[in-house]
Each structure stands twice: as structure tokens, then as C-alpha cells.
Amino acid sequence: MSDQPSRDVIVASAQESIARGSKSFAAASKLFAPKVRERAWLLYAWCRACDDIADGQDHGHGMTGVTDGPARLAAMSAKTEAALAGVSVGEPAFDALRLFAAETALPPALPRDLIAGFALDAEGWRPQTEQDLYRYCYHVAGVVGSMMAIAMGVSPDDAATLDRACDLGLAFQLANIARDVAEDARAGRCYLPQDWLDEFGIPADAMLAPEYRDRLGLLGERLGLLAARYEESARFGTPALAFRSAWAVLAAAGIYGAIGRKVAALGPRAWDVRVGTSGSAKLGFMRRAFGEARRRRALYPPSVRDAALWTRPR
Template structure:
């Protein structure tokens, strides 16, 4: 797209999408340098639109569930492939992907990996094992972390940094799953591995029954602690980023990581009300991240990634 006015309109729509869909990510994105910030909005707009299409929701809210998952997936795939081929789609979110892909030389395999995650949902897939859970989290969030790193200027060949970026996506998704256990259950979904449910004697069809709430709280704590491990690993990728990108990433890690930590702390009470991070807390994480970013090479020196953590496919 060579028309500056058309690009500006697409960026404006993307900015509106992130403002509606995630106050946490919107707050963190303001810390990016202008070019990176716009590309973050463009990527978010496409990811948000695909998620909404798959789940029958509006900017991540009011999930209703869908009865035509395969048809939605086919439509989403066709528009995504058109965008990757440089064809104008006529919808802001998919034209946002077209812009993003052209401006970053995005490897097409990455957005296709995200679509594969939505395909799992369209099939009514559920994780049977912890390894299944990690692979799902990669497809719906870890790959987004890798694409965001590319938006920040990381080379697609820098696998070490992309691994760390993927870790942050995994951390966010694990925290998401922990926070949304009740909402997902009411929509007929469960992302807790079946072997975990078997371990705690919780029937998937009665996940929210009062007699299982204490055990469910223990699983929420497990998810929150796993999210924290991946969040910590991700921080060691920030020395490879420019200061403002590192600042934004570390702020997002703190803001969103607080959700997983809250679920872990609340235990059985984690689903009495939706866990959020207050505006005051967000500002605190942003201030803390500024100092952290300045000292990132000291705080997070080059080190081998924890080999016990699941890693993205190559």
C-alpha cells in the first residue's frame, strides 16, 4: 500500500482496536518508538480480529461460542492468505496484516502458525497433556511474541531472541487461561490438560461445581506459576532490543504477569470476579520497567535458556 492516507487510516483503525481490546497492551505500546508502535498496532489488529472471528466475540469480550467454526476458519484463512500475498482485502484488520508483512518481511509461516491455533479451536480440541497445552499456547500466543519481536527489528534468523519472545507469549496465554477458566467453561471450553483434571479428580463437565473449587484453585495456582517461569525467561531476551522496545516489553511483562500472579495468589477465589490490573498498578509497572530496561544487560545477561521449559517448534 503506497497511499499514505490509506496507510494512516489502517493504522488509526488498528490503534482503535488495541484501545478497545486490551488496555494493558495499549498502555505498553505507547512506550515503543513511533514506527515500532504502529507496527505493533497493525499486528494486534489482525490477531484480535482473528480471535474475535474464531470465538464469536467483540474485541475479546462477550464470548458467545460459535456453531460454524470451520466456516469461520476458512474465511479467516482466505483473507489472511490474500493479505500475505499483498492483495487488498478491504477490511482494516486484514489490510493491517498486509502492511505489517510487507514492512517487516514477515515469514508467512508465523501467521499461518497462528491460524493453526484457531483451527484447533474450530475442531473443539482440548489438551490431553501438559505438552499439548504448551503447543496450543505457542500457536495462539507464542507465535505472536515472535512476530512482535520481528516488529521490533529482530531478525527472523535470530532464533535465540525469538525463543525468548515466544516465551513471553506463552506466559501471557497461560495467565489468560488461568484467568478465564470460568468464562471458558461457561462457553463450553476447557484448556486445562485432561491429565491435570484426572490428577485432581475434577470432571471437565463440572469444572465450576462448588465441590471442586478448592482443587480448581490449585490448578489456577499451577498455571500462574508456570506463566511466571516463562515470563522470567522472556526477560533475558530484552538486551537484544532497543531501549524503548525493551521498556515496552518489560512493562507488558509486569502488567500482564500480574494477572497470572493474582490468580495464583487468589486460589479458589480467582474466578469470583475477573482479575484485572488497575491503572495505578499499570503506571507502577511502567515506571519500574524504565529502570529495568536501562539495566537490562546487567539484570539479564546472556545465558542459556532453561532447558526444562518447552520451546517453540523450528
């Protein structure tokens, strides 16, 4: 008799992980149908665990600093490969990936691409060009959007819908980068392309200095507008989803899209306080998304994706 934990036990652990790690994602997951909701929890648990391992955190909290980054990445990758091979890892988050991959025919390249994003951060990598920025956003968020679409029942072979799902991940990450410019700078990180900083004459090691604040505000606006373009593109993927999945996606697009729009609107004042979305505003976006989801085929008819937008690797 196997001592491998049951699916129910692994799912319960994943639910606990999302409850501890993200109240917003936990709330949004309630919009999904039960099967999709459980798979979203499973995927979240693995993503959260990898992020915690890479940054020395506990469910996104209490960053301790990491001095053994390569060893952490190697362990994370080995456990992920075991899970993808169907081996019981003995750790709930990686066994969550094992279940998720088995139930969805997940292409192994996708979780590997996420780990490649953690490797970039571990190397202290910085984007030099706008294309570098998009590639980073793909590895840390766009690929998660694609995996979430697969959780919602999208075929791994449906490249067009996965592109739109990736667009939503890119939109979220661009908005996050815009919101966190000051926080990242104080931590010695910068995700603004060096080309952009050169264009505006902003030194990366002094970007928060008062004399550069107006110019930095213009870059925050640029990021916010880019996030809005990818968010709009993502909406056209929702007719391929079941109603409840489309509702959740459109609600998330509104909630996180508001962050990018606020940064763009605030300009140089965007980092005086941390930009967020209130609880009442989130409920408003959920209500609005319900109507959008019902009319999604009329609102977002079949269309060719904007060729000017960056495209995920195949």
C-alpha cells in the same frame, strides 16, 4: 491511479482497532518508538479481526455464537494468504497484515500458526497433556510474541530472541487460562490438561463444584507458577531490543505477570472475582520497567535458555 488505501489510512484504522479492542494494549503501545508502535497496531488489527471472525465478536465484545466455523476459518485463511502475497484485500485489518509482512519480512509460517490456533478452538479441542497445553498456548499467543518481536526489529532469523518472545506469549496465555478457569467452564470450555484433572480427581464437567474447589485451586497455582517461569525466561530476551521496546516488554511482563501471581496466591479463592491489575498498579509496573530497561543488560546477561521449558516449533 490506484484506489488502494494509503499506509496512513490503514495505520489510522489499526490505531482505532486497538483503542476499541484493548485499552491496556493501546496504553502499552505508547511506550514504543513511533515506527514500532505503528507496526504493533498493524499486527494487533489483524489478530483482533481474526479473533472476532472466529468468535462472532466485535473487537472482543458481544460474542454471538458461531455455527459456520469452518467457513469462517476458510475465509480468514484466504484473506491472510492474499495479504501475505502482497495483494490488497480491501479490508483494513488484512491490509494491515499486508503492510506489516512487507515491512518486516515476516515469515508466513507465523501468521499461519496463529490461524491454526483458531482452528483448534473451532474444533472444540481440549488439551490432554501438558505438552498439548503448551502447543495450544503457542498457537494462540506464543506466536504473537514472536511476531511482536519482529515488529520491534528482531530479525526473523534470530531464533534465540524469538524463543524468548514466544516465552512471554506463553506466560500471558497461561496466566489468562488460570484467571479464566471458572468463566471458561461456565461457557463449556476447558483448557486444563485432562492429565492434570485426572491427577487431582476433578471431573471436567463439574470442576466448579464446591467439593473440588480446593483441588482446582492447586491447579490454578500450578498454572500461575508456570506462567512465572516463562515470564522470567522472556526477560532475558530484552537486551536484544531497543530501549523503548524493552521498556514496553518489561512493563507488559510485570502487568500480566501479576495476574498469574495473584491466581497462584489466592488458591481456591482465585475465581470468586475476576483477577485483574488496577490502573495505579499498571503505572507502578511501567515505572519499575523503565529502570529495568535501563539496566537490562546487567539484570539479564546472556544465558542459555532453560532446556526444561517447552520450545516453539521450528
